[in-house]
Amino acid sequence: MVEKRTFSEAHNALVEQAHRLLPGGSVGNVYDDTILQRGAGSHVWDVSGNEYIDYLLGSGPMLCGHAHPRVIDAVREQVGRGTTFFATHELAVTLAQEIVDAVPCAEQVRFTSTGTEATLFAMRTARAARRRDRILKFEGGFHGMNDYALMSTFASGTVELPAPEPDSAGLPGCIADQVLVAPFNDVEGMTAIIERHHDELGGVIIEPLQRVVNPEPGFLEALRQVTARFGVPLIFDEIVTGFRLAYGGAQEYYGVVPDLCTIGKVLAGGFPLAAVAGREELLRSFNPVAREDGRYMPQYGTLNGNPVAAAAGLTTLEILREPGTYDRLFATGEQLMAGVQSAFDAAGIVVQIVGAPPVFDVFFTDQPISSYRDTLTNDKAMVTRFNRQLLDRGIFRPDSKFYVSIMHSAEDVARTIDVFAAAAKAL
Numbered sequence: 001m002v003e004k005r006t007f008s009e010a011h012n013a014l015v016e017q018a019h020r021l022l023p024g025g026s027v028g029n030v031y032d033d034t035i036l037q038r039g040a041g042s043h044v045w046d047v048s049g050n051e052y053i054d055y056l057l058g059s060g061p062m063l064c065g066h067a068h069p070r071v072i073d074a075v076r077e078q079v080g081r082g083t084t085f086f087a088t089h090e091l092a093v094t095l096a097q098e099i100v101d102a103v104p105c106a107e108q109v110r111f112t113s114t115g116t117e118a119t120l121f122a123m124r125t126a127r128a129a130r131r132r133d134r135i136l137k138f139e140g141g142f143h144g145m146n147d148y149a150l151m152s153t154f155a156s157g158t159v160e161l162p163a164p165e166p167d168s169a170g171l172p173g174c175i176a177d178q179v180l181v182a183p184f185n186d187v188e189g190m191t192a193i194i195e196r197h198h199d200e201l202g203g204v205i206i207e208p209l210q211r212v213v214n215p216e217p218g219f220l221e222a223l224r225q226v227t228a229r230f231g232v233p234l235i236f237d238e239i240v241t242g243f244r245l246a247y248g249g250a251q252e253y254y255g256v257v258p259d260l261c262t263i264g265k266v267l268a269g270g271f272p273l274a275a276v277a278g279r280e281e282l283l284r285s286f287n288p289v290a291r292e293d294g295r296y297m298p299q300y301g302t303l304n305g306n307p308v309a310a311a312a313g314l315t316t317l318e319i320l321r322e323p324g325t326y327d328r329l330f331a332t333g334e335q336l337m338a339g340v341q342s343a344f345d346a347a348g349i350v351v352q353i354v355g356a357p358p359v360f361d362v363f364f365t366d367q368p369i370s371s372y373r374d375t376l377t378n379d380k381a382m383v384t385r386f387n388r389q390l391l392d393r394g395i396f397r398p399d400s401k402f403y404v405s406i407m408h409s410a411e412d413v414a415r416t417i418d419v420f421a422a423a424a425k426a427l
């Protein structure tokens with residue numbers, strides 16, 4: 001096991017150049033001191049040649065690992081036939097069919113390029129159908145970077161709900177008036193807010209597995225019930241959970257079916273494509289015939305349903321459909337979750353391991369985690385030190401979450417658990 005990675009002069013020069021050219025020295029996501037060069041399967045390499053076991057997985061899309069030979073073949077074949085058309089392409093139709101076959105709420109599909117756009121359009125779809133403006137979201141729920149989504153994702157946790165806290169500078173002040181925020185996993189609190197505000201609500205959006213916080217039994221069911229009672233469209237943001245928790249996503253895994261959902265990441269196998277899927281009656285707003293009743297939502301997008309992304313996505317889904325794939329994925333995740341728990345037990349450090357086997361995290365707190373406010377008890381300094389220990393020892397992950405792939409091998413797991421033990425000891 002490497003104790004401490006080293007950086008080449010070329011790497012250091014590139015980091016310096018990145019800091020000159022890119023605000024914060026990064027493309028906006030993780031790590032301003034590590035520049036990656038390539039990936040294969042469950043591993044990535046930086047510009048200095050340091051090798052890492054990768055639990056970032058491109059922030060989730062690479063469930064089948066980096067540069068999977070079958071995905072690459074499909075992409076190569078499509079690239080040779082044209083990379084984008086704007087017009088409807090046969091692979092977009094095939095991918096839509098696959099989504100409708102797999103995802104319980106999906107009767108129709110509208111493609112976008114990113115998850116941020118998908119959640120934006122899902123919320124707009126709900127508002128157009130319901131003809132009300134306000135959106136209810138959950139404290140700590142992440143729905144990308146659109147204006148409506150950037151409310152109370154990184155909240156202080158000190159505000160009385162349902163008042164939102166804007167997450168970003170530059171948001172129009174009027175947006176905050178249009179968003180209400182409910183507490184995750186609090187049936188009573190959530191129900192009371194919806195009962196009080198249902199007549200103003202265009203829709204409700206939720207991550208069914210919120211970041212890594214599991215929904216308590218009955219919570220999603222209660223949300224489904226109360227939204228149905230008042231005819232408020234319910235959106236599951238399945239950008240993370242789609243094709244990950246199960247082939248049919250969180251709605252299959254938890255057995256609760258929303259009216260609309262968003263899917264991305266895994267769906268596009270590492271290319272820019274995402275989707276809004278749901279009941280035909282709601283998706284009708286994307287159809288120009290909806291002009292008749294004033295519900296039409298134009299949604300032009302240069303790369304909508306891009307054929308290269310669709311080719312990567314279709315092959316990714318084909319791999320995931322192979323028998324036993326999810327059993328293996330869950331078994332790998334379970335071993336890692338157990339491994340990290342015993343590493344910290346042995347070091348005498350209290351942690352909470354939270355999430356589902358394909359995506360989980362470690363919280364440095366003695367507080368069980370079932371709400372966003374519980375997550376605020378996480379000792380951030382410990383998280384930073386833990387991540388540094390992992391990076392130095394060849395484990396790559398985002399600043400939060402571990403994403404597990406179907407390519408992580410028994411050897412990867414054993415090595416990762418050794419690193420957990422060494423990191424826990426060093427902490």
Ligand SMILES: Cc1ncc(COP(=O)(O)O)c(C=O)c1O
Nearest residue numbers: 114115116142143144237239240
């Ligand atoms: C739940 C959820 N929704 C939406 C998004 C936004 O997706 P994208 O980064 O493709 O815009 C993300 C991204 O991580 C996400 O995790």
